[in-house]
Amino acid sequence: MPLLETRELRYFVTVAEELHFSRAAERLGIAQPPLSRAIQQLERRLGVTLFDRDRRGVTLTGAGRVLLGEARSVLDGAAAAARRARRAASSPRSLTLVTKAGTNHELLRELLDANAAGPDPAEIEVLLCGMGEQARMLRDGRADVALMHRPFDDLAGFDTEDLLTEQLIAILPAGHPLAARTSLTTAEINDIPDLPVARWPRHDATYEPGPGPEIHDQLQLAQLIALGQAVGVNCASARSALWSAHAAIPLTDSPTVTTVLAWPPHSRSLAVAALVRTAAEL
Amino acid sequence: MPLLETRELRYFVTVAEELHFSRAAERLGIAQPPLSRAIQQLERRLGVTLFDRDRRGVTLTGAGRVLLGEARSVLDGAAAAARRARRAASSPRSLTLVTKAGTNHELLRELLDANAAGPDPAEIEVLLCGMGEQARMLRDGRADVALMHRPFDDLAGFDTEDLLTEQLIAILPAGHPLAARTSLTTAEINDIPDLPVARWPRHDATYEPGPGPEIHDQLQLAQLIALGQAVGVNCASARSALWSAHAAIPLTDSPTVTTVLAWPPHSRSLAVAALVRTAAEL
DNA sequence: GTGCTGTCATACCCGGCCGGTATCACCGCC
DNA sequence: GGCGGTGATACCGGCCGGGTATGACAGCAC
Numbered sequence: 006m007p008l009l010e011t012r013e014l015r016y017f018v019t020v021a022e023e024l025h026f027s028r029a030a031e032r033l034g035i036a037q038p039p040l041s042r043a044i045q046q047l048e049r050r051l052g053v054t055l056f057d058r059d060r061r062g063v064t065l066t067g068a069g070r071v072l073l074g075e076a077r078s079v080l081d082g083a084a085a086a087a088r089r090a091r092r093a094a095s096s097p098r099s100l101t102l103v104t105k106a107g108t109n110h111e112l113l114r115e116l117l118d119a120n121a122a123g124p125d126p127a128e129i130e131v132l133l134c135g136m137g138e139q140a141r142m143l144r145d146g147r148a149d150v151a152l153m154h155r156p157f158d159d160l161a162g163f164d165t166e167d168l169l170t171e172q173l174i175a176i177l178p179a180g181h182p183l184a185a186r187t188s189l190t191t192a193e194i195n196d197i198p199d200l201p202v203a204r205w206p207r208h209d210a211t212y213e214p215g216p217g218p219e220i221h222d223q224l225q226l227a228q229l230i231a232l233g234q235a236v237g238v239n240c241a242s243a244r245s246a247l248w249s250a251h252a253a254i255p256l257t258d259s260p261t262v263t264t265v266l267a268w269p270p271h272s273r274s275l276a277v278a279a280l281v282r283t284a285a286e287l
Numbered sequence: 288m289p290l291l292e293t294r295e296l297r298y299f300v301t302v303a304e305e306l307h308f309s310r311a312a313e314r315l316g317i318a319q320p321p322l323s324r325a326i327q328q329l330e331r332r333l334g335v336t337l338f339d340r341d342r343r344g345v346t347l348t349g350a351g352r353v354l355l356g357e358a359r360s361v362l363d364g365a366a367a368a369a370r371r372a373r374r375a376a377s378s379p380r381s382l383t384l385v386t387k388a389g390t391n392h393e394l395l396r397e398l399l400d401a402n403a404a405g406p407d408p409a410e411i412e413v414l415l416c417g418m419g420e421q422a423r424m425l426r427d428g429r430a431d432v433a434l435m436h437r438p439f440d441d442l443a444g445f446d447t448e449d450l451l452t453e454q455l456i457a458i459l460p461a462g463h464p465l466a467a468r469t470s471l472t473t474a475e476i477n478d479i480p481d482l483p484v485a486r487w488p489r490h491d492a493t494y495e496p497g498p499g500p501e502i503h504d505q506l507q508l509a510q511l512i513a514l515g516q517a518v519g520v521n522c523a524s525a526r527s528a529l530w531s532a533h534a535a536i537p538l539t540d541s542p543t544v545t546t547v548l549a550w551p552p553h554s555r556s557l558a559v560a561a562l563v564r565t566a567a568e569l
Numbered sequence: 570g571t572g573c574t575g576t577c578a579t580a581c582c583c584g585g586c587c588g589g590t591a592t593c594a595c596c597g598c599c
Numbered sequence: 600g601g602c603g604g605t606g607a608t609a610c611c612g613g614c615c616g617g618g619t620a621t622g623a624c625a626g627c628a629c
Contacts, residue, residue: 007369008293008294008297008365008366008369009293009365009368009369010292010293010294011290011291011292011293011365012290012292012616014365014368015290025576026576026577026578027575027576027577035616035617035618036617036618036619037576037577037578038577038578038579038580038617038618038619038620039616039617039618040617041577041578041579042578042579042616042617043616045578051369051372051373051376052373052376053372053373053375053376054376055372058576058577058578060576060624060625060626061576061625061626062576063576063577066376067375067376067379067557068372068373068375068376068379069372070375070556070557071371071372071375071554071556072368072371072372072375074553074554074556075364075367075368075371075372075553075554076368077553078364078368078552078553079361079364079365079368082357082360082361082364083290083291083293083296083361084290085357086291086296086354086357086358086360086361087289087290087291087333089353089354089357090333090335090337090350090351090353090354090357091333091334091335091350093335093349093350093352093353093354094333094334094335094336094348094349094350097349097350161445161446161552162444162445162446162552163443163444164443164444270360270443270444271356271357271359271360271444272353272356272357274352274353274356275349275352294587307605308605308606308607309604309605309606317587317588317589318588318589318590319605319606319607320588320589320590320591320606320607320608320609321587321588321589322588323606323607323608324587324588324607324608325587327607340605340606340607342595342596342597342605343596343597343605344605345605345606570629571628571629572627572628572629573626573627573628574625574626574627574628575624575625575626575627576623576624576625576626577622577623577624578621578622578623578624579620579621579622579623580619580620580621580622581618581619581620581621582617582618582619582620583616583617583618583619584615584616584617584618585614585615585616585617586613586614586615586616587612587613587614587615588611588612588613588614589610589611589612589613590609590610590611590612591608591609591610591611592607592608592609592610593606593607593608593609594605594606594607594608595604595605595606595607596603596604596605597602597603597604597605598601598602598603599601599602599603
């Protein structure tokens with residue numbers, strides 16, 4: 006069974022990205038011949054050709070494409086491992102929790118209080134970040150746990166514990182005719198003339214095509230709605246962050262959004278496990 | 288930024304498992320001194336002590352425990368990367384799909400047919416395995432995709448696409464008084480005198496404590512019920528595998544079970560992506 | 570065609586590191 | 600105080616990763 010060294014994987018990834026041995030070698034800070042040799046050794050060991058060295062250039066083979074994805078994730082994992090070990094050593098009883106600005110702060114408060122009241126409280130450092138940042142910080146070892154939202158955040162590759170499920174609300178300018186309603190449907194807010202629905206980013210940070218403005222945080226949404234330029238949707242707990250210029254109406258047919266505590270699988274840190282247990286009892 | 292070589296991680300994991308340098312060295316097939324030195328180098332590079340070398344023995348520090356989990360997953364990832372690259376090379380347009388024996392075969396049939404009818408069909412090799420095996424096979428690169436069941440299978444660390452959501456059914460011996468009912472509740476089947484509910488394993492392959500027999504596949508369940516020694520629950524699609532000695536009654540208050548297509552994240556294999564797209568359109 | 574340029578592969582050398590042996594320092598224990 | 604057993608240290612040798620020089624070969628200009 007062939008063993009892959011991270012050095013080899015680093016070399017392979019760089020070549021795969023550059024598709025050019027000399028440039029890749031330069032980026033790696035080594036000379037080209039040892040790089041060629043390293044790739045050949047890797048190919049021999051795997052018994053697989055990873056690159057087609059054609060007359061005009063280097064291209065990835067199918068197996069090479071597969072290995073590229075795998076190698077990247079192994080390297081990310083290794084870097085994360087180092088970071089986490091160092092963090093665990095520098096502050097053994099502390100955890101970094103990362104969440105989007107605008108996440109239900111009552112829930113967060115409750116979680117922190119429950120942790121503080123528990124038998125063996127961890128020091129929790131709370132980090133706020135933009136949308137979609139949490140997954141990266143969790144993956145690369147800068148954070149231990151995150152508060153995320155299903156189905157809006159990309160939870161692929163994490164373990165999760167559901168904390169709170171809420172309905173979505175529609176947020177309208179306070180003076181709008183529909184603001185007097187006690188409930189709305191998705192179809193209704195999509196059909197408001199001259200008032201498009203603001204679009205949240207998808208998992209991959211792109212936006213669904215459509216007329217509404219692209220937003221990426223709650224403040225932008227609030228501003229746009231207060232200006233009467235859009236309507237928007239958000240989870241029910243966002244009510245507390247609304248202004249007097251806003252009206253919040255439950256969306257009856259919306260999918261529910263669940264706030265979850267997420268952490269990297271295999272993370273068997275005692276502190277994470279304890280916090281998850283605490284969270285599960287909320 | 289310190290770089291971890293897989294050799295170092297292998298050494299570290301072995302020492303962490305043995306908690307004994309000499310035995311670990313033996314298992315690794317090297318002598319003890321180089322192993323000690325390698326661990327010291329690792330600790331220096333990370334700036335972290337991983338082991339407490341006490342008078343009576345070696346123990347993991349907190350950071351060491353964290354690194355152990357991380358290191359295992361990195362090593363597993365590296366081994367899986369090698370396997371997947373080799374598999375991709377040996378059969379570029381083929382996929383291995385793994386599922387439990389007893390999974391809804393109409394659904395599988397539909398998926399295979401849709402793939403075959405698609406623009407660029409992959410050769411799909413179907414592998415059957417026992418409960419809880421799928422996750423391992425997916426993780427270690429022996430399979431590319433799996434059919435699994437939420438919430439019964441452990442989906443941590445995978446991307447998934449929901450295929451089919453069903454209710455659970457209670458399965459009783461055909462002659463049982465309750466077999467005439469048109470619906471049942473969980474409480475009712477838990478309270479049947481002298482007829483315990485068979486227990487499925489949990490994610491970690493252990494069983495919830497309780498009176499019922501422990502089962503791990505559908506055939507065992509069927510047999511036990513036919514013998515009148517237990518009742519059981521299963522997803523609605525399991526009806527087709529029942530015998531005349533069985534009666535299936537919908538469970539009205541049960542959680543739903545969703546059959547999902549699961550695959551390792553970062554798997555950017557074209558064939559997997561195509562199959563997922565096909566599945567999403569079912 | 571003949572250079573010229575730029576690609577990756579090959580040949581060869583050197584130094585560092587990995588691994589081995591021998592030994593030490595230390596502890597627990599009859 | 601020997602003795603067995605732990606991990607750490609010292610030192611040495613061979614291998615392998617990295618460097619330089621060069622080769623083989625394609626594309627291109629003329």
